[in-house]
Amino acid sequence: MKEETISLGELFSILKRSKWLIVSLAIIAALIAYLVSSYVIQPTYEASTQVLVAPKETQNNMIDSGQIQSSVALVNTYRVIIQSPAILQPVQENVIGAPNNISGLISVNSEQSSQVINIKVQHTNPVLATDIANEISDVFSKEVPELMSVDNVKVLSNASVPMFPVKPNILLNTAIATVLGLMIGVAIAFLKVVLDRRIKTEQDVENILELPVLGTIPVIDKVEMQSQRQSKVKGEQVHV
Incomplete structure (x- = not known):
């Protein structure tokens, strides 16, 4: 069987x-995504707080570069400590309504070569997310001197109650669903053509059956055929 190809014109057709x-x-896909994102998926809020790993000042109120580099190096260690049971267990006990899986709600990160640690908490309850974030920074700043034998952590900013959810992103979800709907529609349109094996034109005979076309029978419109018959009958009556 000959290899079937589709020209650009046929694609547009x-x-x-x-x-x-x-x-x-x-x-339909966009509407479903919008309704699900707006009324089915529960919104998630994010509260964030920051702690600063600050080196101690010397007697001359001066901070040398070595102390700064030491503080930066400690940031990665502190990030691990923040997510450890030593910090999260007291937080869970102190915050009313805190879930058991606090570790799954928080994310801890810092910019490269930065002494600032960002603590973010996501929850469907914005007030609870805020309380957990602030309690983590407070407990961490109090526990570090005992755990590390150095008092070099300060709470840089407290979390405030978020007003708007971070998830779901209704606009993004709707846009993605729209694109997927278009792709599915295009796929179905091409599948209908590819899977349709009916012979409709002379070209189909050559492509599918690999036979030469010897002749064609023109399609005569029904109205035109009746008109020809009437004209023939009238002609015969005139001759009679």
Whole structure:
């Protein structure tokens, strides 16, 4: 069987014939994503706080570069300590309504070569997320001197109650669903053409059956055929 190819013109023709199918699927997908994101998925809020790993000042109120580099090197260690049971267990006990899996709610990060540690807490309850974030920074700053034998952590900023959710992103979800709907519509349109093995044109005979076309029978419109018959009958009556 000959290899079937589709020209660029045929591609546009297929898309044009199936435009309503493609558009409909895109609209349906976008509508479903919007409704699910707005009314089914529970919104998630994020509260964030910051702690500073600050080297101690010397007697001359001076801080040398070695102390700063030491503080930066400690940041990675402190990030691990913040997410350890030594910090999270007291937080869970101190915050009313705190879930058992606090570690799954928090993320701890810092910029490269920075002495600032960002603590973020995500929860469906914005007030609870704020309370947990602030309690983590407080407990951490109090426990570090005992754990590390050095008092070099300060709370840089407390978390405030977030007003708007960070998840779900309704606009992004709707846009992604729209694109997926378009892709599915285009795929269905091409599959209908590829899987349709009916012979409709002379070209189909050559491509599918690999036979030469010897002749064709023109399609005569029904109205035109009746008109020809009437004209023939009238002609015969005139001759009679």
